[in-house]
Amino acid sequence: MKGIAVRIALALALFYVVCFTAYTNLIIKFFGLPFPGMVAVVLIPLTTAGFIYLNRMQKKVSLKSSEKFSISALFFASLYGVFAYDVYQQNPASLPIMAAALFATFGWLYTAYENRNNNRKAHTLNILLQMRNSAEYNKHREIILKHFSPQTKIDTSLIAQTQKSVTDPAINLRWSVVYLANYIEFICVGYVTRDLDEGLLIKSFRSIIINFWDSFEPFLLEERQDDYGRYNPKIYENIEITAQEMRRKRIKEGLNLGPLQANRIHGP
Numbered sequence: 221m222k223g224i225a226v227r228i229a230l231a232l233a234l235f236y237v238v239c240f241t242a243y244t245n246l247i248i249k250f251f252g253l254p255f256p257g258m259v260a261v262v263l264i265p266l267t268t269a270g271f272i273y274l275n276r277m278q279k280k281v282s283l284k285s286s287e288k289f290s291i292s293a294l295f296f297a298s299l300y301g302v303f304a305y306d307v308y309q310q311n312p313a314s315l316p317i318m319a320a321a322l323f324a325t326f327g328w329l330y331t332a333y334e335n336r337n338n339n340r341k342a343h344t345l346n347i348l349l350q351m352r353n354s355a356e357y358n359k360h361r362e363i364i365l366k367h368f369s370p371q372t373k374i375d376t377s378l379i380a381q382t383q384k385s386v387t388d389p390a391i392n393l394r395w396s397v398v399y400l401a402n403y404i405e406f407i408c409v410g411y412v413t414r415d416l417d418e419g420l421l422i423k424s425f426r427s428i429i430i431n432f433w434d435s436f437e438p439f440l441l442e443e444r445q446d447d448y449g450r451y452n453p454k455i456y457e458n459i460e461i462t463a464q465e466m467r468r469k470r471i472k473e474g475l476n477l478g479p480l481q482a483n484r485i486h487g488p
Contacts, residue, residue, distance in 0.1 A: 337417075340415070340416065340417045341417045341420060343415075343416065343417075344410070344416045344417040344420045344421065345420065347407070347410075347416065348420070348424055348425070351403070351407075356399070357399075357400070357403060360395075360396040360399045360400055361400060363391055363393065363396045364393075364396055364397060364400065367382050367386065367393060368382065368435070370431075370435065372435065373435065373437065373438055374397075374435055374436050374438065374439055375438035375439050375442060376394075376438075376439055376442050379393050379394050379397060379439065380394075397436060397439060398443075400432070401432075401436065401439075401440060401443075401456060401459070404428070404429060404432055404459055405456055405458055405459050407421065407425060407429070408429065408458035408459050408461070408462035409458045411458070411462045411465075412458050412461055412462060422466060422469065426466045426469075426470065429459065429462050429463050429466060430463050430466055430467055430470070432459070432463075433459055433460060433463035434463075437460075440455075440456040440459065440460075443455055443456060444456070
């Protein structure tokens with residue numbers, strides 16, 4: 221979240237530096253603005269950025285693309301409003317031209333925003349389709365479903381104990397769990413950083429992530445400590461963050477189904 225705070229602080233600093241250096245007498249003109257103008261220039265960008273940052277700080281996830289677009293558009297509109305007010309005082313006839321330029325710029329911003337969203341969705345669909353058609357992924361998923369009860373909290377000792385009853389020497393339960401955990405961690409990194417489409421992941425992968433974390437939380441937490449006793453809280457951190465975030469969203473939707481469902485590794 222420090223990265224988000226730095227980006228917001230830099231954006232605010234750039235916004236006000238440009239505002240107060242574009243014209244030598246703009247500071248004087250600023251205090252001559254009516255109250256709504258002062259609110260638009262100062263409070264709207266500041267409170268919007270601050271609210272979004274505080275909302276995301278506890279969830280440890282990046283800003284959504286729609287939030288980034290909204291902040292950018294709001295900053296631009298506020299900055300443009302200052303310049304438009306200054307120019308309008310000198311030449312009221314130029315207002316239609318400035319309005320046309322404003323709408324053209326917003327059109328360009330929205331087109332770029334939609335193109336990026338479409339590319340993100342296509343990339344997410346490609347990854348999900350590869351997962352569904354992956355023979356390796358499905359093999360390890362079937363191994364886990366066959367050997368572990370969906371109502372069980374699974375740790376290292378239980379995996380080792382269950383491995384003793386496995387007759388097929390080609391089956392390594394711990395490796396199957398690690399394989400799925402690494403795969404799901406990769407998906408969750410894309411969710412946390414917003415490089416993958418949030419809506420598609422929620423509709424197609426939410427229960428998989430939540431139920432995998434509910435079942436294998438003890439094992440994943442044990443994996444954060446190596447054989448020498450060193451602890452790394454970043455290991456499988458994104459699975460935990462994503463599971464908690466998606467669970468909050470599911471509760472808001474009235475779908476609080478509880479942990480350890482029967483469709484632990486294969487459901488939306």
